Amino acid sequence: ESKTGNYQNTSPLNYDCAMTQIICLANSWKHGDRCIAGINSLKGQWIRPVSSLPDGRIPKEMRLIGRTEPAILDVLEIPLAKTGQDFGFECENLSVLPGEWRRVGKVPPAYLNKYCSKEEYILHNDQRYVTVSFLQSLPMVQRRTLQLVKAVAFSVRSTGQRFEGGEKWEGSIVTDNGQRLTATITDPVFIRRLELGHRPQSPCLVTVSLSMPWRPPDWEGDDPCWKLIAAVVELPEAAKSTVERETDDELPF
Structure with a gap:
């Protein structure tokens, strides 16, 4: 295993322009599915991936990585658009694009x-x-x-x-x-x-x-x-x- 930045890297990074990297800081209940959110460490900005469902919740078939849930502190790579439905009041949302989510590392809590x-x-x-x-x-x-x-x-x-x-x-x-x-x-x-x-x-x-x-x-x-x-x-x-x-x-x- 190698180290990239301040977190442990467990697979090669993908530099596809559509892939966005976040530190997972929420995988919480939302109307029977989940709300996923995290911080992009390069920009220090919050990002909330949203689906095309009416409230943007993320269904299991979209978010699972190797049949496991994204965990808090995981470093995720997610195919995201540059914009997303803001539901009239949210500034952090980016739409999920087709493609697999990846887990590429994990940060320690102190990070x-x-x-x-x-x-x-x-x-x-x-x-x-x-x-x-x-x-x-x-x-x-x-x-x-x-x-x-x-x-x-x-x-x-x-x-x-x-x-x-x-x-x-x-x-x-x-x-x-x-x-x-x-x-x-x-x-x-x-x-x-x-x-x-x-x-x-x-x-x-x-x-x-x-x-x-x-x-x-x-x-x-x-x-x-x-x-x-x-x-x-x-x-x-x-x-x-x-x-x-x-x-x-x-x-x-």
Whole structure:
């Protein structure tokens, strides 16, 4: 095995102009299929591959690599167009083109530190949702719907049964700059670990994404897109000493 950049390379790189490389930072539930997203390390930009389905979700036959799911931290090469359906409010979407997806390497968790957000808020505000009208009021490049944050505190709780089976889980995080968020967890691998009794260790890196618009019963106001915990990357012991912890008195839960 050789090393390319800061990640371990396990197969030859393909320089086909249609292939786009991302570090996978989300493989989360989306209407029975998955939402895949990651960061292009060359540009430091988020990319969300989208299909031609009405909500852009990625079906199994499109995303599987050697009959296995793309995993968080995998370096993927995906045939993508230069543009994609933005559904009126998302700036990260690129359409998936015909062709096989490839897994070409994997990054260590610490490699992601440089991509952690330094923004004042987790996705635009301190609420659990962002309205479509607010996103549409921004220039296209500012319509962010994906963000990586460093959580120095993280608790979870079960909130009932999922329609597809298994439990629903909600996470509450406090970031390294004091932002707080409680949101539904949509990372299937992490949820499976929770169901087996695992509990998150702080600190960790969390991918937060916005859902498609969904109005709860009796909702008043503009269409909301809900913040979701789409992926959780727990940092190894060696990385934990570099993160300042907050005291229990400062936690919101």
